[in-house]
Amino acid sequence: MNTATASIPSVASDPLPALIAAEIRRCGGWIGFERFMALALYQPGLGYYSGGDRQFGALPSSGSDFITAPELSPLFGRALARQIAQALAATGTREVWEFGAGSGALACQLLQTLAELGATVDRYTIVDLSGTLRARQRQRLVKEVPQLADKVRWIDALPATVEGVVVGNEVLDAMPVVLVAWDGVQWQERGVALDEAGGTPQFVWADRPTDLRPPVDLGFVPGTVTELPRQASAFLATLAEGLTRGAAFFIDYGFPEHEFYHPQRTGGTLMCHRGHKADADPLHDIGLKDLTAHVDFTAIALAGQDAGLEVLGYTSQARFLFNCGLLADLETADLRGRAMAQKLVTEHEMGELFKVIGFVTEAHTFEAIGFSAGDRSHTL
Numbered sequence: 001m002n003t004a005t006a007s008i009p010s011v012a013s014d015p016l017p018a019l020i021a022a023e024i025r026r027c028g029g030w031i032g033f034e035r036f037m038a039l040a041l042y043q044p045g046l047g048y049y050s051g052g053d054r055q056f057g058a059l060p061s062s063g064s065d066f067i068t069a070p071e072l073s074p075l076f077g078r079a080l081a082r083q084i085a086q087a088l089a090a091t092g093t094r095e096v097w098e099f100g101a102g103s104g105a106l107a108c109q110l111l112q113t114l115a116e117l118g119a120t121v122d123r124y125t126i127v128d129l130s131g132t133l134r135a136r137q138r139q140r141l142v143k144e145v146p147q148l149a150d151k152v153r154w155i156d157a158l159p160a161t162v163e164g165v166v167v168g169n170e171v172l173d174a175m176p177v178v179l180v181a182w183d184g185v186q187w188q189e190r191g192v193a194l195d196e197a198g199g200t201p202q203f204v205w206a207d208r209p210t211d212l213r214p215p216v217d218l219g220f221v222p223g224t225v226t227e228l229p230r231q232a233s234a235f236l237a238t239l240a241e242g243l244t245r246g247a248a249f250f251i252d253y254g255f256p257e258h259e260f261y262h263p264q265r266t267g268g269t270l271m272c273h274r275g276h277k278a279d280a281d282p283l284h285d286i287g288l289k290d291l292t293a294h295v296d297f298t299a300i301a302l303a304g305q306d307a308g309l310e311v312l313g314y315t316s317q318a319r320f321l322f323n324c325g326l327l328a329d330l331e332t333a334d335l336r337g338r339a340m341a342q343k344l345v346t347e348h349e350m351g352e353l354f355k356v357i358g359f360v361t362e363a364h365t366f367e368a369i370g371f372s373a374g375d376r377s378h379t380l
Contacts, residue, residue: 015046020286021194021203025194029193030208032189033190034230038231040282046287047287070103070106075321075330075333076344077105077113079325081113082113082325083368083370084119085117087247087366088119091360091364091366094164095123095164097167098127098167098168099127102137102169104140121151122151124152126155134154137154163243163245165247168250171250172229172252175231178228179227179270180226181207188208192206203283218263219263221266223266224265227294245361247359248360250300250357251317251320252294253295253350253354256297256298256376257297257380260294269293270291272291297314297355300357301380309362311357311380312365312368313375314380315355316355316374316376317352317355320371322345322373330342355376
């Protein structure tokens with residue numbers, strides 16, 4: 001096992017680092033990064049997403065760590081709702097499922113716009129692991145859409161069967177990833193170990209030989225570190241197997257396979273976010289900051305297809321939102337509203353980096369408006 005020599009902050013007496021250190025010891029001195037990331041984000045009561053609700057907000061002064069599209073502009077939800085309304089009608093379903101509803105902003109926007117469009121929604125189900133976030137979502141729904149809040153229910157696990165239209169905004173990027181490193185001879189799985197030689201334990205990187213490797217070899221440079229989206233692919237496959245009738249739309253930052261594993265991307269895409277600042281050190285401030293990796297949309301598409309879904313389309317967020325009527329919304333928005341919404345579509349903001357992929361059950365396929373122009377499915 002190769003152990004990195006970089007200096008890593010010591011393991012403090014905080015409950016989450018102490019819990020991770022105990023698991024490393026129980027596992028013989030090493031755990032894969034995928035497990036480390038799962039504990040850091042989702043350990044009940046301690047992980048980043050399960051231990052509080054400070055994550056989402058417009059500015060660092062709010063105490064938040066990052067902003068998502070629904071917090072940036074309500075026009076995001078209005079445009080997306082038009083696609084959902086079409087999908088509900090085309091698949092003959094009457095329920096919306098949102099995974100990882102964050103602050104509840106998107107749920108409010110979708111429910112309000114779907115009602116204005118006359119779409120029949122009997123129930124809006126939010127799947128969220130965080131009890132704290134569920135409470136925040138409930139408060140927001142009661143305040144902003146009180147006449148529709150009784151349609152919403154919360155569950156904390158994926159049910160065996162799902163019928164309806166599924167939505168996930170910035171959900172796939174927060175699913176734990178496997179880290180692998182290429183040393184020029186063989187692939188190594190990168191994990192986390194404990195350096196206890198100095199008396200004060202420290203988390204350190206440690207590599208072990210592995211049979212795991214990227215799905216393509218585009219000429220990796222020695223020293224390359226990249227991610228394998230094993231859990232995101234498994235989630236999509238499980239969802240697809242349980243989706244008996246309906247469609248699904250996922251919005252996230254990422255690339256198709258040939259861009260994700262490009263030889264020039266030697267450091268991978270793993271990043272941390274805290275106070276609207278980014279860093280690349282997941283072994284520091286554990287549980288206090290977000291850990292994310294870009295999405296390999298080819299892997300997501302294959303997982304859905306292998307489980308029986310059809311890909312409705314794949315395109316940039318900008319193109320998807322324009323296809324769903326954002327331009328008309330901008331024409332009626334005030335100056336500030338236009339300025340905020342522009343960040344959803346400009347290339348240097350969210351417009352190009354963020355992508356949208358859609359799926360549908362095989363017997364219910366339709367021409368989705370969100371992919372009516374600029375579909376990039378051929379690049380997956």
